[in-house]
Amino acid sequence: MKRHAGFTYAEQGQTERPYPAPMTDRWPDGYRLVLRKEELKVDEARAGFLRLASGLLDWDLHRRAGLAVAPGTPRAAPGVEMASGVGFRRLRYWAPCRVIWAAEAVLDDAGAPVPGQRSGFGYGTLPGHPECGEEGFYAELDEDGGLYFRIAAYSRPGNRLVAAANPVNVRVQQFYTTRYFAAAYALASGS
Template sequence: MRDPSDKTLPDLTYPEVGATRDGSLPSGYGHAARDVVIGRGRATFEKAADGLFRWQMHREAGLAPVSDAPRAVVGAVVTLHAGLGPLRLTIPCQVVYLEETDTRRGFAYGTLPGHPEQGEEAFLVTLEQNGDVRARIRAFSRPATLLARAGGPVTRLVQAFVTDRYVSALRHLGVTGC
């Protein structure tokens, strides 16, 4: 959890910074979790992790990311754009932590003012001892705008759809590396 005296990530819209890292997710939010095999072997792991860190997973999922960093780093701001015209959503986030080991790579970002939700989402690619490459996504969120609140259950369905797209994108990136 975030130390309240830590001012390095001051604009986040929720207090439980880092809560997607381990353990149970905070109460008072909707929770999402996905843990699936996306391929096998070191090459698949490296390609998927690289695509994740370069925002390619988001592009392949149908979002348009714009970031102040070409690669996810703590403190980087990424604004995701979804939809077209008057239905276009602007979704600003900030990377709050990284995980980079020989067999685990990923990051989490938290919501910034202007995001339709409040909360955090973590993306992790792992290389298991048996050679399986897994995509793990954990998130907690609640509506932050009138539009998100009005969406009710549809908002959760959209989140599940986007999570499915992230998994598909990581599976594809693990094969192609593009």
């Protein structure tokens, strides 16, 4: 795996898992691991997949989860730097990341998504982020046409202060993970 300069951790690229690569193995040691998958039951799974995939890559998932996204952040693509923020105006804390990989939806000749794919991206933490690690966001359309949203993340506290408040930090991560799943359903359903 190619190492990229500027990241706050050494094990980059572990969230890149094209369909049907398993999500349950090959994670780096010494990190807190979050693996979560839910089926999104929407009227038209293929259309929902396209909405979700686009919403992931355009940072709409983050916005709908209640995070601010730095103005002018381009669509997720390898090398794109982004910062998501919590708080209000001057009291907002920005957490910088860089996209490591991104996968656009694969379409057939008629413009419909091909079953058996994952679209999304993974980004890693940069200096100034309270965590060290990586997170992947996936829209998945399985071979049977089922639509799923997945998150895979591995992280550890980025400094002593975050480590001292780790129980609070874990709850904040759980809070936003839950919000990501609600936002994914809203995106997929078009609501």
